[in-house]
Amino acid sequence: MSFWQRLRRRMALYKPKRFKDHHHYAAFFDARHVVLAGDDMAVLEYPNEEVQQKIFRHAAEKFDLTDRAIxxxxxxLGYFKKYLDAQQARYGSYRGVDLSAKMVAGAVKRFGPHFEQRDVLAKPFSENEFDLVFLLSVLGYPVGETPFGYMSALLKELHRIGREGLVFTHLAPGRREESSDFTVVPEAMAQWCREYLSPQVVLDDTLGLVTYVMAVRKGEK
Ligand SMILES: C[S@@+](CC[C@H](N)C(=O)[O-])C[C@H]1O[C@@H](n2cnc3c(N)ncnc32)[C@H](O)[C@@H]1O
Incomplete structure (x- = not known):
């Protein structure tokens, strides 16, 4: 095995135990995009595209996407757009944002000009600017001094900008041996959503993975 192959393998396995902030988290993906170039699923930390598609399917089916601004x-790298298009989802518009410049450039190269680099906390969208907001395979590493606080702020902000609802994924504890995992018990996560976002919450923990899907429909708190 060449030095480059060994480096790639090591990089694919390397998982920091914590990120100082979300910019450091994005820098990690910038680096993965360079070192693991040519293997998109490794860059994105999926074992394969089937697992990614399964997560996308469970997330996308939570709302009617017809004519919705997503x-x-x-x-x-823009694979959710690829998935929606392959399913011939009749959504109204799609916009992808990511903190990582390299990932955005990769998404544009693969799937067109639907993606931009943006920090949604520093440069917020307007209230209800989109119909549906998705946050897929993003939560799952400890970010910041208080990872739960960071996650809460992000979820509240994304709930604010989605007119109809928010779908996100998270990791359940006790299902794999990775010390870098930031996990939340699914039912506890659902309870937090009911308390701080909306009472209309659907928890989907039927994927058979470490990942579960949460759908929050906007309504009275
Ligand atoms: C594992 S990848 C998942 C990408 C995609 N959602 C998918 O499932 O294929 C996680 C991505 O989230 C991005 N990210 C992390 N925190 C973010 C934030 N606060 N705002 C925007 N992007 C973020 C990272 O830069 C990285 O590209």
Whole structure:
């Protein structure tokens, strides 16, 4: 095995135990995009595209997408758009944003000019600017001094900008041996959503993965 192959393998396995902030998290994906170039699923930390598609399917089916304006936060290399188009989802518009410049450039190269580099916390969208907001395979690493606080702020902000609702994924504890995992018990996550976002919450933990899907429909708190 060449030095380059060994480096790639090591990089694919390397998982920091914590990120100082979300910019450091994005820099990690910038680096993966360079070192693991040529293997998109490795860059994105999926074992394969089937697992990615399964997560997308469970997320996308939570709402009627017809004519909806979709925001995909942490879009990575743009595969959710690819998935929606392959399913012939009749959404109204799609916009992907990511903190990582390299991931955005990769998404544009693969799937067209639907993606932009943007920090949604520093440069917020307007209230209800989109119909549906997706945050897929983004939560799952500890970010900042208080990872739960960072996650809460991000979810509240994304809920604010989605007129109809928010769909996100998270990791459940106890399902794999990775010390870098930031996990939240699914039912506890659902309870937090009911308390701070909306009472209309659907928890989908039927994927058979470490990942579960949460759909929050906007309504009275
Ligand atoms: C594992 S990738 C998932 C990409 C894509 N959602 C998918 O499932 O293929 C996580 C992505 O989230 C991005 N990210 C992390 N925190 C973010 C934030 N606060 N805002 C936007 N993007 C973020 C990272 O830069 C990275 O590209």
């Amino acid at each position: 925001l995909d936060v942490g879009c990575g």
